[in-house]
Amino acid sequence: MENKIKWKFFDFVEGGQNPIENWYANDLSDEGRFKFDSLIKDSAKIENHQHWGYKPLQGEAKKEHIWELKFIADDKQHRVMGIFHGEKQAVLLIGCVHKGKVYTPPNAIETAITRAKAVRGKKQGVTLSERKIKSDR
Numbered sequence: 001m002e003n004k005i006k007w008k009f010f011d012f013v014e015g016g017q018n019p020i021e022n023w024y025a026n027d028l029s030d031e032g033r034f035k036f037d038s039l040i041k042d043s044a045k046i047e048n049h050q051h052w053g054y055k056p057l058q059g060e061a062k063k064e065h066i067w068e069l070k071f072i073a074d075d076k077q078h079r080v081m082g083i084f085h086g087e088k089q090a091v092l093l094i095g096c097v098h099k100g101k102v103y104t105p106p107n108a109i110e111t112a113i114t115r116a117k118a119v120r121g122k123k124q125g126v127t128l129s130e131r132k133i134k135s136d137r
Contacts, residue, residue: 007044009082010091010128012115018129020080023095032073036080036095037134039071044133049084057081061109064116066093079103081112083119091119091128 011020024033043052054067061081068079077099082092093115096108103109118126 005044005133006047007049007088007090009040009044009131009133010085010089011131012091012093012119013127013129014115014118014123015125020092020095020131021129027095028078029074032071032078035071035073036078039069039080040131041133043069043090049090057109057112059109060113064113066109066112066116068098070098079108081108083116085119085128091116092131093119 011018024036028036043049046052052069054069056062057066057068065083066081067083068081071078076097078095079098080092080095082090085091093112094108097104105111115126117123119128
């Protein structure tokens, strides 16, 4: 099996603030960071994104083509929401916890929608930061 990276992942950045990196550093435990890094690394190697195991969201988020990847760490269901943007490129918009029908933070879907529109609309102050794929996993 070939392990070559086929996809690039980017973090949403606005006004110099990277909410994905902040979530990664402050909200995830060591186990959570390991599981997230593994998820991104494994997804980056899969040619067809439909084999990632991502789930398209519903409602307005579906209209914005927002999807979520999930992983479990510390007995919590974690989600990272994103969009496809460019050829073999995915933008991570927000990280959160999901239990039942409740997201933490509670406005996670609305935030993802706002950020997706900002990326596609090339809103001033919004940039993308390429996420380094951890090769040690």
